[in-house]
Amino acid sequence: MTAGTYDTGLRARPDVFALLPRAVAWLAIGGVVALCASTGATVAGYATLAAIYVVVGLSLNVVLGYTGQLSLGHQGLVGAGALLAAYTSTAHSAPFVVALLFGALAGGICALVVGFVALRISGLYLSLVTLVFGVTLQQSLFEVNALTGGGAGEPANRPHFLFSNSRFFLVCTAFAIAATYLDYRLTKSKAGRAMFAIKADERVAASMGVNVVGYKLFAFVLSGLLAGLAGAALAFSSQQFNGSDYSFNLAILFVLMTVVGGVGSRAGVIVGSIFFALLGSLLPTLRPFKWFAGLFPTQTAANILQFGPGFVGALLLLLTLTFNSGGIAQQIAPVVRWLTGGRFKEADHASGS
């Protein structure tokens, strides 16, 4: 995917007829964002969740997609960020930006702990440790009354100028774009190449002079910082921190959106994250789904509307794994290639991201 994609410089001369349709397409994407921000508080709320999940998906992609370490405890990192952001902003009345920074820091520190464990334990055992780590965080740290304000949850009030959902959505979109750019720079850098080498084979990477210990820790901390930032945004989005929201359920959802999106592919993960962020809230409102639920008795219909998205998500995951291991990324690869200036059809060295 990255190795072997050399820029031949053939695209050096800007072609107006090639640029124009792409510019229109990008403008359309920007238009959707603007539409989400201007339609109303409900739509902006959904879109905010999608933007935050994009950051989480990219964060998980750094460890899972680039470095090859499966983390089943990402909800713990996100939750730690949310908790510290809510705590600093409410108990110590920290400014919005400072609370965000503290949130990111909390995620980074928790991820550093996991990273140290990952130096000794790898593979399936590491996933098991991350699973237990996330659940332990949720049951212990997220339930400490002094931090979380007891059963009511710790409030995380937005500053006055971000009070409207639309404005907060634009801030979260900025985070998502920044995370995407960071991710793009990462894959083109020495650190990114080192991570790919570690994923391919740790021993070979070490023998080629890659600092396996350092880059593994770096990957985890970077992932944790992004997850913590996303968590802080999540807390400010609902204006409250509730420990019970960060259950193992959420960790599975994060893995779902990364795997169904396409592990290791930036565009795929972004689309997957948006898809799963909207699935839970939008699927029950879709007319065909409502019609399907209406075929059943009233109680069952209500259950289907409530628990259907989880079932659909699981089904999509299993179908992705068994029939389409590249995920969404595989399907949208030509579109992404075209949008980023390449050809729609490309026979050799397909660049997925």
Added chain:
Amino acid sequence: MHVFASGGVAVPVQLATGIVVGCGYGIFALGIVLVYKASRIFNFAQCEIGAFGAFIALCCVHGIGFVPKLPFPLAILIGLVAGTLTGLGAERFVIRPLFSAPRATLLVATAGLALGFASLEALILGTNFKVLPNIGGPSKFALFGSSSDSNSYLYGWTQITTVLALVGTALAAVAFFRTRYGAAVLAVSQDPTAASVVGIKVSRISALVWGIAGFLGTVAAIVTLAGKPFIPGGESGFYTGTGPLILAFTAAALGGMTSLSGAFVGGLALGIIEQVAANYMPSSVPGGTAIVVFALLLVVLLAKPTGLLGKTT
């Protein structure tokens, strides 16, 4: 002797409860170890497949959906068959197509399976949960102390049946590995290609193992859920941290993921540790049990990855 702990539960009662719960963890762990031995897969759906079998039994008992109301023993039998078939189906439609995929992919697949089953149960049952009847009937007697104590001190035939059934199942599973089929499973786990060369059908062994794992999971789920409300994706299920999955995996890791007896003993030990930790951890520390289990898992994996009772292979 200082009999009463800080939580007010007598030590023998903690031990007895721990043994009853721990046997369940042990059986779940047996299923996990069996699958790992045969195909090097971490089966995160072990508890949920079992819970699905128990769910089918529940449907039969209460006559939920299109299922007619059936007598309890028949319902349990159907539940066991359903759990076994669920394991077989999971192997046929999810595990076998992914046979050559990376192990992490398979782990995600089993987690997805668990999510799917939990959602399916929730779709049918909804939030108004039903209760699986007690296995040994409602009769109770005081094993420790007087029967005038709180209800939680009373032990009945349910608990005795639980322990007997689970220990019996564990012994049967260990005995299975002494047979030709057990040897075949071992051969496949060591080298699938070599095993197929000497005439072992690898896919059939894989199916056999998942069927047994489904059966074991269902036994453990039915027995540990008896008399308790069945909440989809709740305590019985996959999601809750104190739920059986984490404890079963920790138990399996205590046995080094390869030792059947180690896994069962590990499950027993964890059941007791859980009860003792719940009583002795100060109430100001939330999630004390989870912290203890996490610390134990880390220590075992960091200090002795082959497990406390595992063999070095």
